[in-house]
Amino acid sequence: MRGRPKQQTTLFSLRTPGDRVPAAHPLRRVKDMADAALAALSPTFDAMYSDTGRPSIPPEQLLKSCLLMAFYSVRSERLFCEQLDYNLLFRWFLDMGMEDASFDHSTFSQNRDRLLEHDVARRFFLAVMSQAQSAGLTSSEHFSVDGSLIEAWASLKSFRPKDEKKEPPDDKGNPTVNFHGQKRGNATHASTTDPEATLARKGNGKEARLAYSLNGVMENRNGLLVDLAVMPANGFAERDAAVMMLEGLKSRNARASVGADKGYDTADFVADCRRMGVTPHIAQTTDTRRRSAIDRRTTRPAGYALSQRIRKRIEEVWGWMKTVGGFRKTRFKGRERTELAAYLVGAAYNLVRMARLVAA
Structure with missing residues (x-):
């Protein structure tokens, strides 16, 4: 009926x-x-x-x-x-x-x-990680580090010379800005919308955008994000943030290792890793203009190849945070607010990942 x-x-x-x-x-x-x-x-x-x-x-x-x-x-x-x-x-x-x-x-x-x-967002992130450690889901010896660019909540039109005299715009909603042929850099220019954002690009031939550097450390057992930091995108942020995070994460009972791409293959970063007792399983650079800081004593053991294979999984973390988590572009102005949002999105990723691991 x-x-x-x-x-x-x-x-x-x-x-x-x-x-x-x-x-x-x-x-x-x-x-x-x-x-x-x-x-x-x-x-x-x-x-x-x-x-x-x-x-x-x-x-x-x-x-x-x-x-x-x-x-x-x-x-x-x-x-x-x-x-x-x-x-x-x-x-x-x-x-x-x-x-x-x-x-x-x-x-x-x-x-x-x-x-x-x-500091609630960081405390919440660490509380979630504490549950993962109690459940035996994380490794305390083997990690991977990487960085990614997060687009700032500011347009290229707001990237103006620091010594520029402010004049009333011709259109307050969408003013005309012509920077064709001008040399613009972080040393001479700054964003009027978000002064903490810096001009950066992913590589040669890529477009430059106002962005922040999102850096994270992943444990290699189940691919959980154990720490992160948002830094100014100045070209050194990835290595500086990695050293800062590894200082608090390296194992005290055994020799830890860290996998990374060739962007971390510098003498300073390798020396900092060895000083902390962390074995740098870093991809060797292919640049012919400089010599790799990694030698045979590091690449010979089988653990090096294993770290190089697993460390690529951190790209899955960035992919989830940017696509599902909506963190490809920050909705906030300033580094502190952007980092707060990063901790919450990172905690969301870990919770989803932990729920699947516990169910399995």
Whole structure:
């Protein structure tokens, strides 16, 4: 018999948003791990807010909202708040009931300075990694490092000479800028929109863009991101960030190794690795103008070839963060805010990866 649409809706419902989420949904494992990491940060959240006044939106909901935006490629906070009104999966993940009102998108901006002040994003990232280490999912001896460019929230039109006298634009919305034939560099020019962004390019023949350098360390057992840092894209950021992160990650019980591409094949970086007790499994440069800093004592063991094969998996991390996580271009101005977003997207990647590993 043909069914007919009901003209009158049900006045009362005994179902919750969680009842609509399938029992085998992969986000259930992710939610359990995220809640455990946030529970460990409860003392930090207590220090962030005053004991008096009107209650704020729980910081746990704000952080898990950022995770959902990365999981489902939501391009803006305004769009997320709109979807939160009718998406039962989102409401269940944030522990919100059917009758709870969606919060305004300006809440993220109002609380971002508070998150930066207390370093919450990095603490949350480390809390997620602590669960992976407790579950035996990470290696403490073998790592890989790499860097990638994240496009800044600024256009090339804003890259102006530092000593330029400001004049009223001919069009405030889209002013005319003609820089054809001009030599522009970070030493003489700066962005008026985001002064911390620098002009950089991926390689010879590639276009230059205002960008930041995203650097990370991956453990080689399951390809989890164990640390990251956002630095100015000045040509030395990848090696400087790698040394800074490896200082705190190298194994104290055994000799650690680090795999990297030929961009890290410099005498200074290799010397820093050996000083820390880290074996530099770095791809040898093919540039005939300089000699490789890696010799036969490093390339002869079988572990060198293994590190060179596994270290390419870090490109999968950057690929997920840029395509699914929406971090190909930052939505924020300034290095600190961009790094905050990077920690949250990196934590989202690890949670998705850990949920699959635990299920397996």
